[in-house]
Amino acid sequence: MRNERLRATMASAGWTHSTLAEATGVDPKSVERWVNLGRTPRRVTALRAAETLGEDVHALWPALRQARAARAVSPELVALYDRRADLPVSVFVDLLAVAREQIDVLVYAAVFLHEAYPRLNDLLRERAAEGCAVRIAVGDADSENIQQRGTEEKFGHGIESRCRLALLHYRPLLDVPGIEVRTHGTTLYNSLYRADDQALVNAHVWGVNAYGAPVWHLRRNGDGGIFDTYAESFNAVWDTAQPVER
Template sequence: MTDEAILLKVLLRQRHLQGHRAFCKEYDKVAAKIDPELRGGHPSKAQFYRWLSGDLVGLPYADHCRILESMFPEWSAEQLFKPYNNRLDFVPESGTSPQVRPQRAESVASAETGKVADIVAAYASRSDFMHDMPPRQLFDDANKLRLVGLSLNILCQHYPDRALKKLLESGCTVDCLFLDPDGEYIARRECEESQTDGHLSTLTKLNIDALRRIRAKLSPEAAENLRIRTYDEPVRFNITVVDDSKCVVQPYLPDARGVESPTLVLERSGDTGLFDTFAQVFNSMWNRAKEVSP
């Protein structure tokens, strides 16, 4: 196995397609455009992870190469399976694909070598992050979600109720930790953001009530999968943890709305990175929070 990440692995991580299930969905989507008969011909799970390990001798079958070159039109199949050494020497001078940004690739490669402690992407604002990674992409295949922040709009306002109900009925557990809408610190945050009195409090109550309505429509087993709590402490981070593998972190800045703050995407690469740090922040806050009754 090579000590360096191959380019394909770096590019898939940029698009958050490094999981076998997510990759196969994208594979079938591309295959349908090239030749409908190729749909369903994606690699097995073991084969896919051999691709990413750099363990292949030669290249995959021709049909696989066709799909991969359509997914990443700026690179040949041969280039996709070469080691990536922190540079994109073979990027065509005409420019890169709009979906692939060399700056992001450098961040991912640095994470591979432990230089940026689990960080795989950074965005100037939450809106930039959500444009690149919409909630459906982040949540649809999840088995466990943990969220803490102020009003949790990413789940309550930007993720469809029907999709959330389907997720919960499928067995996904969702833990939501809101800033207490009747507490001291939400009033302080309204002052920091120069909001009118009660603005954030009202929004948070609406979001909590929306989740309670969803919970009331679930089967008894699925209803237990949705837990809602509140905390009354200084609001420091918006944290979303997905499946003990991915974490989205955003600080709350003074004199700025949450949507305007920078956003980091972390993927767990070991036991000493930032993923575990922020997952522990959530767990600690959750354990001392107050449960919201049905």
């Protein structure tokens, strides 16, 4: 049965099977099946397509609401990735680039961002210049918790040196209005990358480097959800963190 809502939305916005397929990373035949046969795509693909079209995903594919209820999946979960290494750095960069009000980064080091995207500081400056509040919390290399993490990851002093390197990357931002950089010594259960009402959460697994641990993409959906839990966690760590002196 034809998906009339999807067909009409595409027609009014000028999307063809081919252009929507390219935007969502699928084969044009898949889009044709969505429209002409009423097929329901995978949730991640459906969310990407709905966002591209500026529509509510459940208006386009009501079956997803029933499937979500049956699986008891949180409405705030956009995607789940097996390992951080599975995500291109562009996923993190694109998330931060769309922030208009708030960027929060809570990590021990995450030097992969600067290494793979040397313009990261420029991006943060641009966001801050447009009124976005930027808060960066990196690990205090002298903290016992971070030294313990190095032992658990079997990297020894590697994580301590990565924390120092991360701080060197962010130091040029210390005098930029709207950007704050602090160091923390907390036991970090997850690395957080927040942009307004979206976040990438990189779980920490004992004995596994962060690049080998899962990542979930969250989008806030009302008060008191998973997103708010992580946002409050960031605030709690931020309150204990120490401002970096130039």
